Amino acid sequence: MIHKILKNPQAVIGLVIIAAVLLTALIAPLLAPNDPEAVDVMLKFGKASSDYPMGNDALGRCVLSRLLYGARYSMGVSLPILGLLSAIGLFLGTLSVCGGRVMNTVLDFICDIFISLPQLVVGIAIIGMLGDGFVNIVIAIIVGMWAWFTRMVRAYAQVEMGKDYILAARISGCGRLKLVFRHLIPNIMPQFIVFITTSIATTILMISTFAFLGLGLPSGTSEWGAMLKDASSCIYNHPEMLVYPGVCILVTAAGFNLFGEALRDILMSGEDTL
Amino acid sequence: MKLTVQNISKIYTSRDKNQNKLNALNDVSFTVNSGEFCAIVGESGSGKSTLSQIITGLIPATSGKVFFNDVELACSNSKKQKELFRKVQLVLQDGKSALDPHFSIYNCIAEPIRNLCRMSRNDEKNRVSELIRQMELSEDILQRKPHELSGGQQKRVCIARALAVDPEIIIFDEAISGLDVILRKSILDLLKRIHKENGCTMLFITHDMDVALYMASRIIVMKDGRIVEDTACSGKPGCLTHPYSKMLAAAMLPEIGNNADA
Numbered sequence: 001m002i003h004k005i006l007k008n009p010q011a012v013i014g015l016v017i018i019a020a021v022l023l024t025a026l027i028a029p030l031l032a033p034n035d036p037e038a039v040d041v042m043l044k045f046g047k048a049s050s051d052y053p054m055g056n057d058a059l060g061r062c063v064l065s066r067l068l069y070g071a072r073y074s075m076g077v078s079l080p081i082l083g084l085l086s087a088i089g090l091f092l093g094t095l096s097v098c099g100g101r102v103m104n105t106v107l108d109f110i111c112d113i114f115i116s117l118p119q120l121v122v123g124i125a126i127i128g129m130l131g132d133g134f135v136n137i138v139i140a141i142i143v144g145m146w147a148w149f150t151r152m153v154r155a156y157a158q159v160e161m162g163k164d165y166i167l168a169a170r171i172s173g174c175g176r177l178k179l180v181f182r183h184l185i186p187n188i189m190p191q192f193i194v195f196i197t198t199s200i201a202t203t204i205l206m207i208s209t210f211a212f213l214g215l216g217l218p219s220g221t222s223e224w225g226a227m228l229k230d231a232s233s234c235i236y237n238h239p240e241m242l243v244y245p246g247v248c249i250l251v252t253a254a255g256f257n258l259f260g261e262a263l264r265d266i267l268m269s270g271e272d273t274l
Numbered sequence: 275m276k277l278t279v280q281n282i283s284k285i286y287t288s289r290d291k292n293q294n295k296l297n298a299l300n301d302v303s304f305t306v307n308s309g310e311f312c313a314i315v316g317e318s319g320s321g322k323s324t325l326s327q328i329i330t331g332l333i334p335a336t337s338g339k340v341f342f343n344d345v346e347l348a349c350s351n352s353k354k355q356k357e358l359f360r361k362v363q364l365v366l367q368d369g370k371s372a373l374d375p376h377f378s379i380y381n382c383i384a385e386p387i388r389n390l391c392r393m394s395r396n397d398e399k400n401r402v403s404e405l406i407r408q409m410e411l412s413e414d415i416l417q418r419k420p421h422e423l424s425g426g427q428q429k430r431v432c433i434a435r436a437l438a439v440d441p442e443i444i445i446f447d448e449a450i451s452g453l454d455v456i457l458r459k460s461i462l463d464l465l466k467r468i469h470k471e472n473g474c475t476m477l478f479i480t481h482d483m484d485v486a487l488y489m490a491s492r493i494i495v496m497k498d499g500r501i502v503e504d505t506a507c508s509g510k511p512g513c514l515t516h517p518y519s520k521m522l523a524a525a526m527l528p529e530i531g532n533n534a535d536a
Contacts, residue, residue: 164371171330172435173359173389175352186376 004266011262017255025071034062036069036222045238057227057241058234059220066222067248073211073223074252077134078203081141085149086196088142093153094180097161107150114147120209127215137216141206145199152195156188190267197260201253208249224249275343275361275442275475277306277329282338284324284499298324300499302338306443306477306492311469313478313490313507315522321499322479323367326447329477330364331355342443360390363436367448369428373420380416383435390439405434410464426457430464437468445477450485462489483522487511495519 005011024031033053043060046052054064096107114122123140130136160166161184169183208225210216212232217223220230224245231241284299299321306312316322327333329340339346342361363386366372373382383402387393393401406413409430420428429449436444446465450458462485469476480486486493487509495503495516503516511523 164366164368165374167332168366168372168432168435169374169385170332171359171364172386173356174385178389183374183376187374 001266005263008262008266010258011266014255014257014259014262017251018259021071021252021255022075024068025075028068028072032062032065032068034065036061036065037220038062045234054244055240058230058238061222063241063244066227067224067244069222070224070227070245070248071252073217073221074204074207074249077137077207078200081138081203082196082200084138084142085145085199086192088146089149089153090185090192092146092150094157094184096150096154097157098176098180098184104154107154111147111151111154114143115151117144119144119206123206123210124213124215127210132216132218134217137207137210140210140216141203144206145203149195149199153188153192156191157184160184160187191264194260194264194267197256197263200256201260204249204253204256208245276308276341277443277475277477278341278344279304279325279329280339280341282325282328282335282340284321284328284333285336297499299328299335302496302499302501304494304501304504306475308343308442308475309473310492311476311478311490312492312494313480313486314494314496315480315483315486315519316496317481317522319498320496322481322496323447325496326364326445326477326479329443329445330362331358332364356390359386360439361441362443362445363439363441365432365436365444365446365449367451369425369432370420372432373428375420378417378419379423379431382420382431383438386435386438401438402434405437408437408468409434425453426461429453429457429461433461433464433468437472440472441474443475443477445479447479448481449478450480450482458485465489483511483514483519483525487513487523493519495522 005015033051038061040056040060043052043056044058046056046060048055052062052064054062054067057063057066092107096104119141122144126140126143127136130139166179166183169179174182207216208223208228211221211223211225212229214229217226220226227245228242228249231238231245235242280303282299282302283297286296286298288294288296302321302325314322314325324333328335377385380402383405384398387398387401402416403413406416411427411430411434415423415427420431423431432449450461453461465476465478466489478486478489487507490507493503493505493507493514494501495514495518497518503514503519505513505515507513511520514520514523
């Protein structure tokens, strides 16, 4: 599998981008030349210099430092969200398939309701009710996206449940729990990982969208979406302020999408048989 | 172990608005005596596989009962179901899809032992090695994954897994379909040998009349969910009397088919 990934150029490009963003997020304090929150109005829209390699923003803060710290928000918020969404999806999705017809119908109905609501509207409503904060962003995105993850796991699980190895496992004396943990989940994981990888991009974009709308994160946070929002007021005079965080979001989302799509191609190519 | 199937019927109802009903099995009754090698023959859609799944308790019958040594084994809970699987094992049609792609061959064979028998790890290892030898396979394959084996090896692994818990009845559901003629013959001879050595009751479900004639001491012919003939088998098509059975026999390979009217 690793060999196949390394042989796929699209997967390698995706992996390099993901690794670069993750590394940046991890060692942002070492890479950043300045404090990302330090305001100096004297340096308002200052040009690039040795001290401020990408110049300063409207409040004189170091743009490069803010971009580097922005990776922390994108990764630090999206990865825990994806972890929680995956756990919820796996639990409810497999429960829906293995828990009998009533459970399946009820969960399907609830999923339909949540899927019919636009994620952004749900998020805005929840953050509006709960207020700003990291935990509230996590709750808002999970409420908006859990039904998609559950529906996806359910679809994968339904396909797998119809396969002969599940029947053979039942004949081998596997109870429901063993069936789910030893057979079902390991077999749906490859496809589910592809879905998770492509969903990271969606989550990063959603966090940035919330920040752009001024929701969730405190004002002035060095998050890419929030930086876009700040830069939007000076779009005509300093369009580069808009381009920097925009490119960061675009490249990060593209990295995860490229890797996810390549992973899907690799898995779809099937296994070799004798 | 004696298997008695008594007035089994199975009706499938479609889940759409029309709720169409399909009679997969219609009042099917027969008895297979202990140690007997019985073949159930019929075209696709005649209800053979449904019958095998009802006997193994995987799906419930609409009506009727299944007895093992005259004792009804209703799978009302997981304990009773495990008790049933300890006695009755099913070998599925497609060897490749019947093996979990993430399991090693060792785990595929050891799984029923772990779930249904109380055995130490050492005994389990010995049992798996014994089964691998019995199936004329090399122990090298134990650490491989199912997709790394050939079709014949996959089929032998499936048979080894069914034999792992030393069941009293083994049901082979189209267990040799999809294999080339040489492989088919070797698997059939292997099954004959296992039957001779283990003495367990075998129920061989197939659509090939020639295979049934070669293997079984008794043939049950099914059509549209009903039994049309239940006869002792002499190995020659002449033992068949019902026109439908004769028609199936006439559709066999030429050298045997030519004798269908004998």
